[in-house]
Amino acid sequence: MRWSWQIAKVAGIPVRIHATFALFIIWIFITSLTGGQGFAHAAQAAGTILAIFACVVLHEFGHALTARRYGVKTRDITLFPIGGVARLERIPEKPSQEILIALAGPAVNVVIVLALLPIVLPVLSTLLAAPVPVYPMGWFPALLLYVNVMLVLFNLIPAFPMDGGRVFRAALASRLDYVRATQIAAGVGQGIALLFGLGGLLRGEPMLLFIALFVFIGATQESAAVQMRSVFTGVPVTRAMIRDFRTLRADDPLSRAVDLLLEGHQQDFPVLGARPGDPPIGILTRSDLLRALAEGRTDRPVGDATRRNCGTAHPRDLLEDVFRRMEGSGCPAVPVVGDDGSILGMVTLENVGELAMVRAAIDRGRVREPGTGPR
Numbered sequence: 001m002r003w004s005w006q007i008a009k010v011a012g013i014p015v016r017i018h019a020t021f022a023l024f025i026i027w028i029f030i031t032s033l034t035g036g037q038g039f040a041h042a043a044q045a046a047g048t049i050l051a052i053f054a055c056v057v058l059h060e061f062g063h064a065l066t067a068r069r070y071g072v073k074t075r076d077i078t079l080f081p082i083g084g085v086a087r088l089e090r091i092p093e094k095p096s097q098e099i100l101i102a103l104a105g106p107a108v109n110v111v112i113v114l115a116l117l118p119i120v121l122p123v124l125s126t127l128l129a130a131p132v133p134v135y136p137m138g139w140f141p142a143l144l145l146y147v148n149v150m151l152v153l154f155n156l157i158p159a160f161p162m163d164g165g166r167v168f169r170a171a172l173a174s175r176l177d178y179v180r181a182t183q184i185a186a187g188v189g190q191g192i193a194l195l196f197g198l199g200g201l202l203r204g205e206p207m208l209l210f211i212a213l214f215v216f217i218g219a220t221q222e223s224a225a226v227q228m229r230s231v232f233t234g235v236p237v238t239r240a241m242i243r244d245f246r247t248l249r250a251d252d253p254l255s256r257a258v259d260l261l262l263e264g265h266q267q268d269f270p271v272l273g274a275r276p277g278d279p280p281i282g283i284l285t286r287s288d289l290l291r292a293l294a295e296g297r298t299d300r301p302v303g304d305a306t307r308r309n310c311g312t313a314h315p316r317d318l319l320e321d322v323f324r325r326m327e328g329s330g331c332p333a334v335p336v337v338g339d340d341g342s343i344l345g346m347v348t349l350e351n352v353g354e355l356a357m358v359r360a361a362i363d364r365g366r367v368r369e370p371g372t373g374p375r
């Protein structure tokens with residue numbers, strides 16, 4: 001993810017912090033400092049936010065570690081000012097597994113709540129019964145309890161992108177098809193986002209507007225991603241692969257890649273081994289090429305900048321599987337290799353996206369045929 005940095009790696013999963021979250025902590029620190037509360041107070045405020053986010057990280061690890069049990073890897077966990085996002089490499093096979101992965105996050109917060117209750121409950125009544133009631137939220141364990149209760153309630157809203165949305169979709173998917181189920185759960189999410197946004201405007205709370213934006217974008221993205229995936233169901237790679245393409249060899253200089261890029265043939269190039277007839281070793285992407293050039297040497301061999309984790313596809317592989325692998329590896333292109341090991345073509349995110357647009361246009365055309373739909 002752009003604008004984020006890895007701050008730790010836990011159980012093999014990179015934990016990243018988004019620039020907006022770092023800015024948020026600094027903003028909290030500076031506003032409490034300039035509010036005349038002193039350095040210790042400002043540090044305490046920033047520390048409180050970090051403690052709250054530790055609960056968010058634990059929530060995300062609830063998803064990630066449950067997903068791992070079902071053989072689904074987590075690419076990374078990123079912290080944003082309004083929560084965390086665990087990016088799973090793919091959706092699990094069974095709807096029941098998706099439900100358990102979704103519920104594991106809030107379950108972690110339920111455990112934290114249960115652990116805090118014996119500390120907070122006995123003291124809470126004394127705090128409230130004091131002649132001048134003490135505001136319990138000012139007390140750290142009570143604040144932590146409150147935050148975790150809110151995390152559970154918020155995430156159980158049955159709409160995308162909240163965890164409850166996944167549960168809702170899985171329940172709908174047992175009766176409807178997956179795309180329709182996603183559209184409904186995402187539609188509810190967009191509706192809730194509008195309500196949050198309206199509430200934020202009426203009550204003048206920017207935080208609520210923030211949440212509304214987050215929910216709206218998340219719901220829209222999920223719906224679009226699932227729709228795109230659905231277009232490829234049952235389509236073999238041969239239907240979508242590019243057959244007219246250029247390749248590079250591992251020992252070619254980067255300057256040759258620059259020439260081909262500027263000729264406008266393509267953005268990503270399959271890289272073959274150094275000897276004639278060698279199978280592809282990976283992909284040289286445009287961004288990797290530009291990065292290598294920025295380091296200053298055009299005489300370096302192409303092999304040095306080649307991504308080797310992209311794998312290959314077979315012409316009879318299903319496009320949905322290849323697309324899922326591309327999402328998992330982050331590669332924008334995959335070489336297609338025949339039974340004899342020779343390269344036949346390549347699949348790129350760009351031409352897959354074009355195929356999706358063409359098929360959507362054809363579907364729309366069918367709906368508009370005379371007498372079958374609105375004009």
Ligand code: ZN
Binds near residue numbers: 059063106163
């Ligand atoms: Zn969650």
